[in-house]
Amino acid sequence: MTVVVVGAGVYGAAVTASLTERGAHVLLVEAAAAGGGTSGATFAWTNSSGRHPRPYHDLRVAGMEAHRRLAAAVPGSDWYHESGNLEWVAGDDEREKLRTRVAGLVARGYETQWLSRAEVVALEPGIAPDELPAAEIVFFPREGWLEPARLIGHLLASSAARGAELVTGDPVTGLEIPAGGGFSVRLASGRRIAAEAVVNCAGPQADEIARLAGLDLPMRNTRGVLVRTAPTAPTAAAAVPVSRVVRAPRVHLRPDGSGGLLLHSAEIDRALGTSDTGEISVAPSAVEELLEAGRTLYPGTRPAAGATDAAGTAGTAGTAAHSVLVGERPIPTDGLPVLGRVADLPRFHFAVSHSGATLCLHAGDLVAAEVLGEDRGEALAAFRFERFRPPGG
Known part of the structure; x- marks a missing residue:
């Protein structure tokens, strides 16, 4: 056939x-x-x-x-990473919604764990503890990324x-x-x-x-924006300080498989614009805000002094080389x-x-x-x- x-x-x-x-x-x-x-x-x-x-x-x-x-x-498959997903929210209303959602997932037999701040830091040593709530951080251990x-x-x-x-x-x-x-x-x-x-x-x-x-x-269909950072170390094989999917209130991030990070947020999706000629762009300020949210959550991702941007020129303090990806979701x-x-x-x-x-x-x-x-x-x-x-x- x-x-x-x-x-x-x-x-x-x-x-x-x-x-x-x-x-x-x-x-x-x-x-x-x-x-x-x-x-x-x-x-x-x-x-x-x-x-x-x-x-x-x-x-x-x-x-x-x-x-x-x-x-x-x-043998040697290298595209699938089942390292889990950490998620927490800000605000009483959002926490109540999270509790309700998790309860529904548990009732369906979906593997779910509630973690404390100390337990999350043990899983993710590179995370900033003061960016985490004391408790009610949910971990979905069977989730991952491709x-x-x-x-x-x-x-x-x-x-x-x-x-x-x-x-x-x-x-x-x-x-x-x-x-x-x-x-x-x-x-x-x-x-x-x-x-x-x-x-x-x-x-x-x-x-x-x-x-x-x-x-x-x-x-x-909707358009979505991702920001990919350059490797945080001289070799792509060097590990970034993020080990899994992390969905924090201001930023969602994960390793990208080549030594950098992939970042997303609902806010950066809203920063998409289209010119009169149909050219699609993302406000640079929104990109920087997303990168800064990632650096705040994982201080080890801040570039070293003297780091250069994607063109090889010196950037301002705290600016990492990055690329912006815009995709259309079907x-x-x-x-x-x-x-x-x-x-x-x-x-x-x-x-x-x-x-x-x-x-x-x-x-x-x-x-x-x-x-x-x-x-x-x-x-x-x-x-x-x-x-x-x-x-x-």
Whole structure:
């Protein structure tokens, strides 16, 4: 069976790997570079500690388990880091919400621990104790983070070894459905690919690919900002003083896998601006505020005197070399994934969601199985495209 997978981010790579493992011939088509879209600008935190409907929570937990299995099965795997997540909040109202959320997670059997300030400092010696509350710091030990580029590289390499073809820099511009069934996929280069099935893993552009198939996929994509710092030591192998995901009131941060840090906050997302010409930018003051919040929480991340910026020039005290990443998050309008076949077009499949880093391996495998005729109706029932259609539509 020949399948065209559209989009070579974490979802497209995972679906392709699962399809080829099952014996399908796959052409993975990417408009730009593999992993260069949303997957290249994501916090990549694997978790299910939010307030999610039960089917979505269970899907995310299964996604976390799929990452554990793959990492354990591949010798030398270096992309998955299950080091846990520390979280605390400021203010009585927020603390009450956190207590309620944690109680709900405990009731679902999700592994959770309440820690004191001293216990957190023992876990994270580089953290500033006076930045922590005395208690009510929650630790989710089975959560972690990914290095998406390395995961995608592994999945694509294993797929190529089983005959998959990767086509990059050539967007899909048309889908035709011949009278005999299947699809004719037209690319910008003029190439046409005959396929028996198509899987839409196009992330923020998933609605555009859906329209080519005559489908209306409602999306409410948002842009997110990450700040990546340069390595804090001369060699990338040197450890940063942060060991895990840390979600503090003013900054969320984690190691980036190359000796630096990845930082995020809701405030820096709000600092995004778009010029009259469509150019996207982030206020430098917001970037500096986020960096300073990270330095305050982890004093060991402050650059040494005389440190230089990314251009090699001397910076002001406390300024580290950094880069700003802006990514577009693919979010269906109800916030839930869209997965699996379309009832009226059963050879057209979706694998689209926010939190692709958590879900990609498990959800991608479910979708791949369904493409090849296996029954995954029970697992995918809550995530079908048809939920967006009006009754009787």
